[in-house]
Amino acid sequence: MAQFRLQGSKVLAVDMTGDAVKAKNGSMVAYDGQMAFKKMSGGGEGVRGMVTRRLTGEQMTVMEVKGHGTCYFADRASEINLVSLHGDKLYVESSNLLCTDAGLRTGTSFTGLRGGATGNGLFTTTVEGTGQAAIMSDGPAVVLRVSAQYPLQVDPGAYIAHQGNLQQHFQSGVNFRTLIGEGSGEAFQIRFEGEGLVYVQPSERNTVGGDV
Numbered sequence: 001m002a003q004f005r006l007q008g009s010k011v012l013a014v015d016m017t018g019d020a021v022k023a024k025n026g027s028m029v030a031y032d033g034q035m036a037f038k039k040m041s042g043g044g045e046g047v048r049g050m051v052t053r054r055l056t057g058e059q060m061t062v063m064e065v066k067g068h069g070t071c072y073f074a075d076r077a078s079e080i081n082l083v084s085l086h087g088d089k090l091y092v093e094s095s096n097l098l099c100t101d102a103g104l105r106t107g108t109s110f111t112g113l114r115g116g117a118t119g120n121g122l123f124t125t126t127v128e129g130t131g132q133a134a135i136m137s138d139g140p141a142v143v144l145r146v147s148a149q150y151p152l153q154v155d156p157g158a159y160i161a162h163q164g165n166l167q168q169h170f171q172s173g174v175n176f177r178t179l180i181g182e183g184s185g186e187a188f189q190i191r192f193e194g195e196g197l198v199y200v201q202p203s204e205r206n207t208v209g210g211d212v
Contacts, residue, residue, distance in 0.1 A: 033069015
């Protein structure tokens with residue numbers, strides 16, 4: 001299996017001995033050894049995945065990288081975070097996904113109001129199986145644990161991914177002051193309950209909720 005490691009905080013190094021990974025198209029910045037690059041349709045899910053992603057708007061252009069040596073990946077100097085999966089599922093915006101083990105399955109999932117609040121649409125990308133994935137964030141991400149005793153509220157603009165057995169609910173603090181234009185800018189949050197991890201970046205995307 002390919003070995004993922006960080007070369008600094010903004011470059012992903014993947015050591016391969018005949019293995020393959022799926023990476024964001026065009027994200028290779030250097031490599032040693034012998035590598036082959038092949039564009040994959042539908043985010044690596046074939047024609048069915050291509051159709052699904054076009055219908056959901058969760059576009060993702062992916063290439064397969066296979067070979068012997070070390071391949072280095074990066075994208076717009078974003079911070080990179082490694083995620084280990086052990087038969088569980090990672091939910092991540094396609095724009096934040098840099099690279100996965102080739103054996104991990106990717107798909108799409110309906111997010112409901114949470115997706116609308118983040119401004120990324122009503123669907124998100126899922127990564128499932130056993131292996132490693134690399135996700136990107138605007139600044140170093142923090143990983144916050146959620147347990148039955150300690151649910152977590154997250155700003156939709158700072159959310160980037162989550163994994164584990166978590167339920168998410170969209171909650172609003174809209175009140176009279178919000179309606180008269182004196183809102184705090186924190187009128188909407190995502191509430192996570194259950195057992196799992198939530199990845200949050202120290203930067204907020206522009207969202208519908210951030211304006212009220």
